[in-house]
Amino acid sequence: MPGSATLLILAAGMGSRYGGLKQMDGFGPSGETLMDYSIHDALAAGFDKVVFVIRRDFEAGFRKVVGAKYESRVAVDYVFQALDELPAGFTVPAGRSKPWGTTHAIWCARHAVKTAFVSINGDDFYGKNAYRVVAKHLGAGTPDYCMVGYPVLRTLSDHGAVARAICQVDGQGLLQALVERLNLEKSGNTGRYVDETGSERVLAGNEVVSMNMWGFTPAVFDQLERRFTRFLSGPNLGAAECIVAVSVGELVAEGAARVRVLPTSDNWFGVTHANDKPGVMDTLRGMVARGDYPSPIWNPC
Numbered sequence: 257m258p259g260s261a262t263l264l265i266l267a268a269g270m271g272s273r274y275g276g277l278k279q280m281d282g283f284g285p286s287g288e289t290l291m292d293y294s295i296h297d298a299l300a301a302g303f304d305k306v307v308f309v310i311r312r313d314f315e316a317g318f319r320k321v322v323g324a325k326y327e328s329r330v331a332v333d334y335v336f337q338a339l340d341e342l343p344a345g346f347t348v349p350a351g352r353s354k355p356w357g358t359t360h361a362i363w364c365a366r367h368a369v370k371t372a373f374v375s376i377n378g379d380d381f382y383g384k385n386a387y388r389v390v391a392k393h394l395g396a397g398t399p400d401y402c403m404v405g406y407p408v409l410r411t412l413s414d415h416g417a418v419a420r421a422i423c424q425v426d427g428q429g430l431l432q433a434l435v436e437r438l439n440l441e442k443s444g445n446t447g448r449y450v451d452e453t454g455s456e457r458v459l460a461g462n463e464v465v466s467m468n469m470w471g472f473t474p475a476v477f478d479q480l481e482r483r484f485t486r487f488l489s490g491p492n493l494g495a496a497e498c499i500v501a502v503s504v505g506e507l508v509a510e511g512a513a514r515v516r517v518l519p520t521s522d523n524w525f526g527v528t529h530a531n532d533k534p535g536v537m538d539t540l541r542g543m544v545a546r547g548d549y550p551s552p553i554w555n556p557c
Contacts, residue, residue: 260371261394262305263298265291266361266468267318267378268337280314280321283533284540286552290526291378293540294387295326296553298374301387302395305331307368308378309361312336325554333368337361343485349493357497358468359480359487366477375470375500381536382469383522384548390471393518401504402471403431405464405517406524408440408447415531417441421466421501423517431515434466434505464517466501467524479507 283290295306306326310318315334326332337355339348341364355361362375372394376382386404393402405423412418417439424432440449440459447459480503487498507513527533544551 260305261303261391262307262369262371262373263295263303264307264309264362264365264369264373264375265294265378266309266358266375267291267322268309268311268355268361280318281527281533283527283536284549284551284553285544288540288551288553289322290381290536291322292325292553293381293549294376294378295330296549297382297384297387299330300384301391303330303374303387303391305333305371307333307335307365307373309335309337309365312338329554335365335368337364342488343481346485346488352493352495354495355497356484358500359484359498359503362472362500363477363480363484366474366481369477370474372471372473375468375472377468377526380467380469380524380526381540382467382524383520385522386469386518386520389518389520390469393516394471399473399475400514400516401473401476402516402518403466403504404469404520406467406520406522407461408459408463408465409461410523411465411467412440412442412447413528413532414442414535415529418528421499421505423464423466425464425517429517431504431508431517433509434501436499436502467526468500470500470504471518476513479503479512483507 280289282288284292308323323332339352374390390402390404408420411420419436419438420440421434421436423434426432437449440447446461449457451457483503483506484498504515508515525536525539527536543549
């Protein structure tokens with residue numbers, strides 16, 4: 257991949273539905289985290305820096321358990337998603353304790369990321385091909401952003417409802433709009449959700465969804481700051497979050513950004529619910545048995 261590119265890992269999540277810090281949990285045959293596989297695949301695709309977005313309250317444990325494995329292999333940096341890390345003129349509302357969301361998490365990395373970058377969730381598995389197609393896009397030097405798109409049926413949990421951003425893509429592969437759908441769940445060989453009118457909708461199954469694998473240039477930081485500022489200026493913030501899929505959808509609608517949707521042959525999987533863990537572990541054991549990954553994935557330096 258020509259030039260430098262950064263892997264930005266959003267790892268500050270609370271894991272409320274999972275019941276713990278799943279980004280530090282072991283899933284591979286030798287106790288590998290899902291981030292181990294992401295970093296392995298990103299380095300193979302040509303990324304040369306890793307930036308972790310974490311919370312200060314678990315910094316020491318994260319550096320010891322996660323970060324120390326990579327610091328001799330690749331440039332590593334840490335940034336902190338904190339409630340009081342806000343644009344000028346804003347303060348934390350009384351009673352607010354929930355993180356501000358993925359738009360804010362990416363914006364918090366603005367001082368550490370100076371190259372084109374891909375942003376991912378720390379508790380998701382995206383696959384080798386996904387990193388290759390993003391690396392190819394970023395290496396072309398285009399100002400267009402990108403997103404890896406997955407068919408929705410490859411992303412639903414067997415153990416509960418999930419939220420997904422369903423994408424509208426034009427004939428040239430450009431993102432036209434995203435609609436965040438809550439409470440998507442499997443239904444036989446397809447899926448379903450309840451829309452804003454209360455009506456049940458059945459999915460075709462091949463709808464493209466965002467799983468928060470975004471390719472950006474540093475120009476996005478100012479754009480996200482403006483979007484986040486508008487969010488903070490709105491009424492009744494409560495526990496609302498500023499979600500990157502929604503922010504990017506608004507940038508596209510305003511004509512402020514073009515986003516190319518990159519198809520991948522990979523399967524996505526993750527651990528939204530605690531009951532997802534055994535299936536993820538079985539899948540990774542199968543990948544290791546086929547020779548897709550070594551185990552342990554990182555040999556001691």
